[in-house]
Amino acid sequence: MIELKNIAKRYNDFYALKNINLTVKQGEFFAIVGNSGSGKSTLLNMIGLIDEPTEGEVLYHGRSITSFSDTQKAVFRNKTIGFVFQAFHLEPSYSVFKNTELPLIIRGVDKRIRKKMVESALESVGLLSKIKNKADTLSGGEKQRVAIARALIGDPEIILADEPCGNLDTKNSEAVMKILSDINIGGKTVIMVTHNREHSAEIGRYIELADGEIVHDERYSGGQL
Amino acid sequence: MMKGIAGVSFNEFRELKRQCFLSLFVGAVVLFLAVGTFAFAGSLKENFAKNYAQYGATTFYVVPDDINAFLKANEIADYIAVHASGVTSGESIVFKNGDKEFCADSPERGFGGAAYYFKDYLHPDFKKENFSGGKGWTELDNVTENGYYNIFLGDIIAEAIGASSGDIITVEYFGDEAYGFSAAVRVKDIFVRDGDVMPCFVMPLNYCLELYNEYNSVYQAKEIVLNYFATFLNRADLFYKHKTLEAAGVHPIEFLGGFGFYQMFDGVQAAVILAALLINALAFIVISNIINVILLTRQKFIAKLKMIGASAAYISDVYFLILFAVITAAFGAAYLASFLFKGVFEEIGKVLFFENYVINIYWYVPVALYGFLLLLMSFGYIFFKKKIAKTAPVDLLRIK
Numbered sequence: 001m002i003e004l005k006n007i008a009k010r011y012n013d014f015y016a017l018k019n020i021n022l023t024v025k026q027g028e029f030f031a032i033v034g035n036s037g038s039g040k041s042t043l044l045n046m047i048g049l050i051d052e053p054t055e056g057e058v059l060y061h062g063r064s065i066t067s068f069s070d071t072q073k074a075v076f077r078n079k080t081i082g083f084v085f086q087a088f089h090l091e092p093s094y095s096v097f098k099n100t101e102l103p104l105i106i107r108g109v110d111k112r113i114r115k116k117m118v119e120s121a122l123e124s125v126g127l128l129s130k131i132k133n134k135a136d137t138l139s140g141g142e143k144q145r146v147a148i149a150r151a152l153i154g155d156p157e158i159i160l161a162d163e164p165c166g167n168l169d170t171k172n173s174e175a176v177m178k179i180l181s182d183i184n185i186g187g188k189t190v191i192m193v194t195h196n197r198e199h200s201a202e203i204g205r206y207i208e209l210a211d212g213e214i215v216h217d218e219r220y221s222g223g224q225l
Numbered sequence: 226m227m228k229g230i231a232g233v234s235f236n237e238f239r240e241l242k243r244q245c246f247l248s249l250f251v252g253a254v255v256l257f258l259a260v261g262t263f264a265f266a267g268s269l270k271e272n273f274a275k276n277y278a279q280y281g282a283t284t285f286y287v288v289p290d291d292i293n294a295f296l297k298a299n300e301i302a303d304y305i306a307v308h309a310s311g312v313t314s315g316e317s318i319v320f321k322n323g324d325k326e327f328c329a330d331s332p333e334r335g336f337g338g339a340a341y342y343f344k345d346y347l348h349p350d351f352k353k354e355n356f357s358g359g360k361g362w363t364e365l366d367n368v369t370e371n372g373y374y375n376i377f378l379g380d381i382i383a384e385a386i387g388a389s390s391g392d393i394i395t396v397e398y399f400g401d402e403a404y405g406f407s408a409a410v411r412v413k414d415i416f417v418r419d420g421d422v423m424p425c426f427v428m429p430l431n432y433c434l435e436l437y438n439e440y441n442s443v444y445q446a447k448e449i450v451l452n453y454f455a456t457f458l459n460r461a462d463l464f465y466k467h468k469t470l471e472a473a474g475v476h477p478i479e480f481l482g483g484f485g486f487y488q489m490f491d492g493v494q495a496a497v498i499l500a501a502l503l504i505n506a507l508a509f510i511v512i513s514n515i516i517n518v519i520l521l522t523r524q525k526f527i528a529k530l531k532m533i534g535a536s537a538a539y540i541s542d543v544y545f546l547i548l549f550a551v552i553t554a555a556f557g558a559a560y561l562a563s564f565l566f567k568g569v570f571e572e573i574g575k576v577l578f579f580e581n582y583v584i585n586i587y588w589y590v591p592v593a594l595y596g597f598l599l600l601l602m603s604f605g606y607i608f609f610k611k612k613i614a615k616t617a618p619v620d621l622l623r624i625k
Contacts, residue, residue, distance in 0.1 A: 050619050076534075
């Protein structure tokens, strides 16, 4: 489904990524692991079209998406990808409802349909009761669940999660991983950047990056490393 | 994909309300000053024209002791009207109306009465309420037909010649051998003052020119004419009118040393142009700053919007809708304020220029400025959109 061909990201003389060749199949729960500065997030950003490679291309169902125009990329991000970040990236002054519905507003979904979809998404992450709360009043775990709801609301094919449990305690981390696992079981491709290999219990494949290069690519059956 | 902009814009307006209201206030003040300045300066021209049209658009005061002004008047004027408050010994003025006649010999001989005329127009100074010492003038008649003259007559003369509107009055002046002229004027309005002495005569320019030729010296001619008559009054006492002003391509005020309405007007115009340039520069700075504020304040939100699928065009629309609303509101406020402060501008104009100064607030000034700002804004939009399109969301998130 996703193919990365000779991807490199260079900052002056420094290569954050180099010679990345990777294929992600549809429905995979895929983890990118590695030390800090190894290029994990950069790679995830390349896949999500929120950063641009200096070399190589990203193919989606065989079609190059790196050469998309700004608008095409925007449409692609809106319809195909859902992002979950360690820092949540919610709008703090917006309510849970507003944060969640933003992708639908951009897509131009009717207000009534939006409301139903937001309620459904928040229910799936167990936050319907906090629909009117402001984002900055939520706990870290709740924020991340709102971020997941926002990522899911547009029914994307791919969920990109950049250290989604990085700011969470164990209990919340487990809850978030459970949600991501359920999303994956529901048929969506989940690509996650993580430091913590313990989370890999739910993960079917992981690649390890070091100095911007893939040093390990391993698939698991049975969900255990 | 481009729906829901208004809603997001409104939310962003709430996020940026302080910046928006500050921009609105600054913008409104700047635009108010712009609209007000243009109204003031534009009205200055109109008031100037209106006031001077009352005694002929090209009729101007000549400062009596300004030789150059008089010489220039001679060169371009078709006639010159002089009024004085008395006639000295050895001179006489004869006013004739048909077979009726009145001879004003000299003040010493106690004749009373005066006449003064302007073709078609009446100088504000000579309106009955403004006329120096002229209380008590009564308007006998009004004739609206063009080409008539306003005539002031002392009651003695008026009674003697029985002048009324439509009459043709001949004024003949007899002085030394060198002097002498006659002028026939058709009466438009007659203003009479009771019991006062106001001798008057009319001196055509050709007579002034004759003086000039005869004495072979412009200076002497000036001395004779101006000193002789103008010394009767304390104020500037000569008026001239010329027909060939526009054809000559020069404005007579240029010759009126020390009394430069037009120099002043040019100065105001230059100031207005400078102000317009400054305002434009300021507007550009304001708009640029608003854009920068948006970029700096909301860059992370912009990054989030991009991340969840908003295009650069969508984001630009969101913020420029706010900018558009702020600018429109600022114009509305400025235009409204200019009407509210109209009276203040008029009072300033009255103090500085004319007693009947009236401000005209030109609709096209704010419209032009608004159009200009929209043009600037459209450039800003293109710049903003390009910048947003070029910047990857992660870079926006990374910016401190």
